[in-house]
Every structure is written in structure tokens, then in C-alpha cells.
Amino acid sequence: MADLARRMWVAEGKGERAPVPRRTVPCMQTAWPHMLVPRPAAASKLVFPFDQMGVRYRYFARNAVWDAVHLLDLVGKTVLMPAYHHGVELETLLAAGVKPLFYRVDAQMRCDFADAKKRAAGASVSALYVIHYAGFPQDMAEARKLADGMGVPLIEDCALALLSRDGRDPLGATGDVSVFCLYKTLPVPNGGLLLVRGQLRSQLDSLPPVRSPKLSSTAIHLGSSLLSNLELRAGPAGRRAREMLRSAGRFAIRKASVEFVSTGTQHFDLADVDLGISSLSHLVLRNQQWPEIVERRRRNYFLLYAMLRDVAPPVTGELRPGVCPLFYPMPIANKASAMARLLARGVETVDFWRIRHPAVREGEFPEVDRLRETVLELPVHQDLTPADAEHVATCVRELCT
Ligand SMILES: Cc1ncc(COP(=O)(O)O)c(C=O)c1O
Missing domain, CATH: 3.40.640.10 (Type I PLP-dependent aspartate aminotransferase-like (Major domain))
Incomplete structure (x- = not known):
């Protein structure tokens, strides 16, 4: 099964040293077009x-x-x-x-x-x-x-x-x-x-009232997620379309000097503190299958756990009932090298919380320092199929054994 998953994922090597991944497992879930179908708030549970x-x-x-x-x-x-x-x-x-x-x-x-x-x-x-x-x-x-x-x-x-x-x-x-x-x-x-x-x-x-974010900023984030989804579904053709649209988008942003508020950044900016959520986010929220998200994340986590517990057990231990894992926290000695090698096999990972805020002195909390040095995020999100999860686990096993 693991081999089958691998064949589905990775182009045949054909004598090359490093096979080119046919598609990349994204580290984040992506937006699907059907999530933009208008739906009255009352119609969603x-x-x-x-x-x-x-x-x-x-x-x-x-x-x-x-x-x-x-x-x-x-x-x-x-x-x-x-x-x-x-x-x-x-x-x-x-x-x-x-x-x-x-x-x-x-x-x-x-x-x-x-x-x-x-x-x-x-x-x-x-x-x-x-x-x-x-x-x-x-x-x-x-x-x-x-x-x-x-x-x-x-x-x-x-x-x-x-x-x-x-x-x-x-x-x-x-x-x-x-x-x-x-x-x-x-x-x-x-x-x-x-x-x-x-x-x-x-x-x-x-509390002070919130300000709506600019539609342009929201549309860029959403567009990027839809393009990741295209890549996920359409493989190399989707990736090329995504790259072309991304470059065109970046050019348009520069020319039109569009206001863009990044998410997921490391720093707090007082200028954005009054920002509220966008109405497009509300629309996507209304189109979510809640139980399925949790079930899929748990299933993918269990698949990784089953294949990795002997070589890379998660730092958090077992998955108890009800837990919706955000990712599989894998400890590994050289994060940078592991990330590069996994990416070469089409697996995106995230270097989880490596950077220590200077308010905490190095050595003051040795276990925390160690977590920062070693924890790598492996994806388990709702877009991954069982074959995707197996591919991730197979690549990690190869790395660890
Ligand atoms: C524990 C924790 N709290 C708060 C935040 C802030 O989240 P946001 O990026 O939505 O501001 C983060 C971001 O990663 C976080 O990890």
C-alpha cells in the first residue's frame, strides 16, 4: 500500500537521481471552489x-x-x-x-x-x-x-x-x-x-468597533488558497497555472499598490489591531463540513502514527478521543535538512516555533529550547487522502531509517 501511494505521488525516476514530485502535499488546507457558493447563514449548522x-x-x-x-x-x-x-x-x-x-x-x-x-x-x-x-x-x-x-x-x-x-x-x-x-x-x-x-x-x-478588511487583501489570500487547491487536484498542470497566475497577481499588486495584510506572521502590528474578519471568510465558514474535518484530520494523524511511531513518535503522545490535531508534531535533529529533503519528495512541512522570543532567555526552559530545535509539523489536514498521508509517512520513514 505504501508503495502504491508512492507510485501515485512521485513520477518514475527514469534514471534521474532525485525524482520530481508529481504534485506537492501542501502544509495547509486549501479553499475549494464550492466553498464560495452563497448560502444563507441560517442554512448552515x-x-x-x-x-x-x-x-x-x-x-x-x-x-x-x-x-x-x-x-x-x-x-x-x-x-x-x-x-x-x-x-x-x-x-x-x-x-x-x-x-x-x-x-x-x-x-x-x-x-x-x-x-x-x-x-x-x-x-x-x-x-x-x-x-x-x-x-x-x-x-x-x-x-x-x-x-x-x-x-x-x-x-x-x-x-x-x-x-x-x-x-x-x-x-x-x-x-x-x-x-x-x-x-x-x-x-x-x-x-x-x-x-x-x-x-x-x-x-x-x-470594546472598540472593528474595521472591515479591504476586499483586495482578502481576495489575494483566497485566490492563493484556490490556486493551491488547483495544484492539489491538477498536479503539474495545476502547478504551472498557479505559478503563472501568481506572477500575474504579484505584478498587478505592485502596479496597483494594493493594501495587503498578511496572515500567519510573527509580529504584532498596531496598525491592524482594529481589523475584523472578512465577509468572504464568513461565506467559506458557512460551507464547511465540520464533522468531516475532524474525522479526516484524526484519520490522517492515525495513518502517520501507525507508520511512524517506531521511528518518529509524535512529541504529544497518543491521540485521545475528540482531539482534532492541527498537525503531527515530529521530533527530528536537523529540521532544515529534513524539510529540504521532504520538499524534494513533494511534502511541505513547517518549522514549528523555532524562533524564541527574546523575552525568554535561552537555557531558562531547556525542554522548550529543545522543542523549538526539534519539532517539525507534518501535515494531516482535511485535504489529504489516505494515499497522501501514506506518502508523507513513507517519505519520513525513508528519512529516518
Ligand atoms: C498560540 C498562538 N496564539 C495566538 C496566535 C496568533 O494567531 P494569529 O496569527 O491569527 O494572530 C498564534 C499564531 O500562530 C499562536 O500560535
Whole structure:
């Protein structure tokens, strides 16, 4: 089966040293044309967190973090923050005037709440910030206990954990305030979400109004995702069409000096903090098959796990019921070389969180340093077929054995 998958994916070598991949497995899910079919909001079934009261849509998750700081009145105050973080959520907190107090995250990406408690002793802490990495749940009962014990609000960062559950409990349902990134899990051109629970909900209206993003910027993101989809479905012909359209698009952007707000960047920009979600993102959201997304991500993860657990077990361990994995977090010694070799075989990967924000000193949290050095994202998203997942696993096995 693995060989079959490989043959389907990779052009015959025909004597060449490095076979040219017939198509590339993209590291992100792509937008399909049918997702742009107009559909009344009432016709689509909503799932958590979209079906909740107290929701505010934003362009990015970082804007929702900014909202959380202001809603919880954290400016100038100390927040317990995991030492393992992307960097942009930390930049947002710092830009808002928050003082982070870092706590340990272990080698399996688990927040160490006992360490957080120790570090908080003697400090005047005003909130507890928790991150679910790659869709894998933190121990939210412990987080809640710690936050309640200190009498402070809990901020649950689900930027990497949309649609994920711990058993039956959706991630994001425990925090007083939760933030989500939509475009990491779904093929929307932009989107973040703030979810506010309890009495805080009544204060949502006190936040400043949001501004709609420019249609041109949204259209570029969406166009790029549709072109990736074309490449995914049409192989080399799709790739050529994508390259041609991309160059034409870049030329047009330069000539018309179109405003473009990148997503997925490392840095917080105050100029974009008032941006809301686009209406095109809402349209794509209305055309999602929610259960299928979770099922496919879990299936692809299990396929990778079955083929890789002996050579490259994921740092997060087993996939418990309900978890919607964002990716397969594979530990590997030389990330750059592994990425290049996998790309040559048609597998896109992501160097997960290699860059440490200077607010955390090197060596202060050795397990986090090690995670930054070694974790590589392997794709498991909803666009991958079982043959695609097998191809990814086969290429990784070849790399590791
Ligand atoms: C844990 C975490 N929180 C927040 C963010 C911010 O997400 P966005 O890019 O939507 O602002 C990120 C981005 O990667 C993240 O990883």
C-alpha cells in the first residue's frame, strides 16, 4: 500500500537521481471552489465556538488577544504565560503593556501548572494564560483550579486548537476568555475569534468597533488558497497555472499598490489591531463540513502514527478521543535538512516555533529550547487522502531509517 501511494505521488525516476514530485502535499488546507457558493447563514449548522453567545470575530487571533487584555483590564499587570509560545501572542501582550511571568512547559508540550503556581507565589498575578499546542488539550481542570485559587481569570488560547475536544469538552469552553485562529484549521482567507463567558459578556460592547478588511487583501489570500487547491487536484498542470497566475497577481499588486495584510506572521502590528474578519471568510465558514474535518484530520494523524511511531513518535503522545490535531508534531535533529529533503519528495512541512522570543532567555526552559530545535509539523489536514498521508509517512520513514 505504501508503495502504491508512492507510485501515485512521485513520477518514475527514469534514471534521474532525485525524482520530481508529481504534485506537492501542501502544509495547509486549501479553499475549494464550492466553498464560495452563497448560502444563507441560517442554512448552515454551527458548531462550537461559532454557536456560542459572546463571540467577536476578528481578522487574526492576535487581535482577539488584544481584546482579551482590555476586557480583563490587564494593562500594566502580570500574567502567567507558558514559556512555549508562538511569539506573536506574546508580542501582543507586551504591546498592550502586560508583564509576562513565564512558567514551564514539559517535553510533551504539557503546561506545568505546579511550576506556574510556584512562580506565582509572591508575585501579584492578574491572569493565567494557557495554550493548547497542535490541538492537544492541556489539563484544563488543573488550569481552572489554579486560576480560581489565585482568584484570577483564565485565558484559553485555542489558536492551534479550533474544533478540538478533550473527550466531550470543547477546547475553549473553560477559559473566562478564549481566543481562536480560524485560518490555521480552515481554508478561510482570514479570521480570529474571541469567546467571552459569564458576566464578562455584557462588557463585549465596550470594546472598540472593528474595521472591515479591504476586499483586495482578502481576495489575494483566497485566490492563493484556490490556486493551491488547483495544484492539489491538477498536479503539474495545476502547478504551472498557479505559478503563472501568481506572477500575474504579484505584478498587478505592485502596479496597483494594493493594501495587503498578511496572515500567519510573527509580529504584532498596531496598525491592524482594529481589523475584523472578512465577509468572504464568513461565506467559506458557512460551507464547511465540520464533522468531516475532524474525522479526516484524526484519520490522517492515525495513518502517520501507525507508520511512524517506531521511528518518529509524535512529541504529544497518543491521540485521545475528540482531539482534532492541527498537525503531527515530529521530533527530528536537523529540521532544515529534513524539510529540504521532504520538499524534494513533494511534502511541505513547517518549522514549528523555532524562533524564541527574546523575552525568554535561552537555557531558562531547556525542554522548550529543545522543542523549538526539534519539532517539525507534518501535515494531516482535511485535504489529504489516505494515499497522501501514506506518502508523507513513507517519505519520513525513508528519512529516518
Ligand atoms: C498560540 C498562538 N496564539 C495566538 C496566535 C496568533 O494567531 P494569529 O496569527 O491569527 O494572530 C498564534 C499564531 O500562530 C499562536 O500560535
